[in-house]
Amino acid sequence: xxxxxxxxxxxxxxxxxxxxxxxxxxxxxxxxxxxxxxxxxxxxxxxxxxxxxxxxxxxxxxxxxxxxxxxxxxxxx
Numbered sequence: 359x360x361x362x363x364x365x366x367x368x369x370x371x372x373x374x375x376x377x378x379x380x381x382x383x384x385x386x387x388x389x390x391x392x393x394x395x396x397x398x399x400x401x402x403x404x405x406x407x408x409x410x411x412x413x414x415x416x417x418x419x420x421x422x423x424x425x426x427x428x429x430x431x432x433x434x435x
Contacts, residue, residue, distance in 0.1 A: 365410075366408075366409055366410040366412055366434055367433065367434055368430050368431075368432060368433050368434065369394060369406065369430070369431050369432040369434075370428050370429060370430055370431065371397065371425040371426060371427055371428060371429045371431055372397075372404070372406070372427070373397070373399045373404070373427050374399065374424075374425065374426050374427050375397040375398050375399035375400075375404070375424070375425060376397070376398045376399075376422070376423070376424055376425075377395060377396070377397060377398075377419045377420065377421055377422065377423040377424075377425060377431075378395075378396040378397070378398050378403060378421060379395060379396045379421055380394075380395045380417060380419060380420060380421060381393045381394060381395060382394055382395070382414045382417065382432070383414065383417060384414055384415065384416060384417055385413065385414060386413070386414040387411075387412075387413050388408045388411065388412050388413070388414060388434075389408065389411050390408055390409060390410050390411050391407055391408060392407060392408045393405050393406070393407055394406045394407060394408055394432060395419065395431070395432075397425070412434040412435070413434060413435040414432060414433075414434060414435075415433045415434055415435045416432065416433040417431075417432055418430060418431055418432065418433070419431045419432070
């Protein structure tokens, strides 16, 4: 899906759901595999992880937010 040298600029909701917890803040340095947030969908908790080493630019979600599939949730520098 992603090329090895592709720059990851954002995280979109993989499914509609409810944000339970956000682990990152703006300016956070995140390593590949780090937890970004927990999204509850169909009574299951899904931990969304970073796919690359990035710095968080903008956090567009907070716990309790309902999100739609494809909605941009985090932006990276």
